[in-house]
Amino acid sequence: MKTQPTASHFIDGQYVEDTSGEEIPVIYPATGEVIATVYSATPAIVEQALAAAHAAEKEWAAMTGTERGRILRRAAQIMRERNHDLSVLETYDTGKPYQETSVVDATSGADSLEYFGGLAAAITGEHIQLGEDFVYTRREPLGLCVGIGAWNYPTQIACWKGAPALACGNTMVFKPSETTPLCALKVAEILHEAGAPAGVYNVIQGYGPVGASLITDSRVDKVSLTGSVPTGKKVYAAAAEGIRHVTMELGGKSPLVIFDDADIENAVSGAILGNFYSSGQVCSNGTRVFVQKGIKEAFLTRLAERLQGVKLGDPQDPEVNFGPMVSEKQLGIVEGYIAKGIAEGARLVCGGKRPDMAGFFLEPTVFADVTDDMTIAREEIFGPVMSVLDFDTEEEALARANDTEFGLSAGVFTRDLSRAHRMAAGFEAGTCYINTYNDAPVEAPFGGSKQSGVGRENSKAAIEHYSQIKGVYVRTGDLEAPF
C-alpha cells in the first residue's frame, strides 16, 4: 500500500505541499521504518488554511442543514466503502492491529459523520411566547473551529471533531498529531469528494507550535483539543486570551471497581478491554483496577490465563490482536513507569518486558498489590500497564476511586444493580460504565470532568459545543418609553 500522501496538507479542496517546513518522518511502529515524510506547516501554510476556512464560512453556514447533512452522510458512505484501505492506513499510522482498526476507526468516523449528518437538519432554535410578544432563538454556528488531535485514534478524532462542527455550519482547520499525520488527510479528501465546498475542512501538519499558532489567530472562534492535561492547560489558556470556545478531551487515570459478586469472566473482559485495547493507548482506560479482597486471587489467576490469548506480531495480520506502542518515545515512557512500579514495591504479575522482535512492542503488563500512593496508581501511563488494587467496602472503593485529579471515565462490575447505580452516581467522571468498559458509541456523550476536560463529544450534547444561541425578542404592539 502507498503510505506516502500526495502532499502534507489539504487546504481549500486540494493537496498542498511546502517542503520548507520542518520534516516529519512517519514511522511504522511495528518495524521502526520510515514509511512516509510530511512537512510541518510554515506560517504561510497556516495562513493559507485559516484564510480558506474563513472564506468558506458564509457559504457553508448559509446552506440548509439538510444539504450539509447529505454531504456528511455521503462522506460516511465513502468511508464505509473504503474501510479496508482506511484501516490498513490507520494500522500503518498507529501500529494498532488491523483486527481493531478494521472494526473501530474508520467505522467510528463514519458513524460520527452519519449521526451528525442525520442531526444537521434538526438543529433548530425555539419559540418562546411572552403574552403577545415572543422570543425566537436561532442556533448559529460559532464560525471557524480549530481541531487538534492526539495520536491514538487519528481517523476517529478527525471525524469526532469535524462531523459535529460541520453539521452546525462551522468550518475547520484540523491539525493531527505529528506522530500520526496520515489518516486525517484521507478524512479531508473524502469530505471534499462527498461535496463539502473547498475550505470547509482543511488539514495541516505540524508539531505543537503549529497548533499554538492556530489558536490565537483572530479568525478562530473555537478550539477543540484531544491531548494530554499539560497540553490542555496551555491550549485552554491560549484560547481564553481571545475568549474562544473550547472542548478539551484530555487524559485520565480512571478507576474500574470490581465487587465480590461480579461475574468474574465479564469483569476480566472489562479489565482487558479497559487496559490492553490499542496496546493500552486509550484515554478512558480503567487503569486502576480495584478488586474486592474476596475475589482478588481468583481474578488475577483468570486474568493471567486469559492473557495467554494475546497474540503479538505484524499488526496487518488479522490474527494479531496486540500491536506495538505508537513510538519509541512512548515505549520509553511506559518502560520508565514499569521500572517505577517495581522500585516502589508493586508485584509484577506478568509482562513488563519488550519481546524479542523489531518495532516498539511491549508485553501486556499487570501489577498487583498496588497502593494508592504509588506513581503507577497516580499518573497516566498511556500504555499496556494495569494496576490492581485491593479494597474492602463500597464506601472505601468510591472514595479511593475519586481520589485523583482526573475525571474521564469510571466503571463498576457487580450483580447488585442498586449498588451499581449508587457507584455511577458517586463517580467523579464524565463517562461511567456498569458491567462493561470503554464502549464509545456516537449516540452517547463522551468527555471528562475535573482535569480530564471540558465539553462533550458525540451525541446531541456535541451540538451545544459547536453552536451558539441567539435570542431575538419580537414586540407585536406599541412600545412605551419613559419619555
Ligand SMILES: NC(=O)c1ccc[n+]([C@@H]2O[C@H](COP(=O)([O-])OP(=O)(O)OC[C@H]3O[C@@H](n4cnc5c(N)ncnc54)[C@H](O)[C@@H]3O)[C@@H](O)[C@H]2O)c1
Ligand atoms: N479524552 C479524550 O478523548 C482523549 C482521547 C485520546 C487521547 N487523549 C489524551 O491524549 C494524550 C496522548 O496524546 P498525545 O501524546 O498526542 O498528547 P499531546 O498533548 O502531547 O498532544 C496532543 C496534540 O496537541 C498538540 N500540541 C502540543 N503542544 C501544543 C500547544 N502548545 N498548542 C497547541 N497544540 C499543541 C500536539 O502536536 C498534538 O497534536 C493522553 O494524555 C491521552 O489521555 C484523550
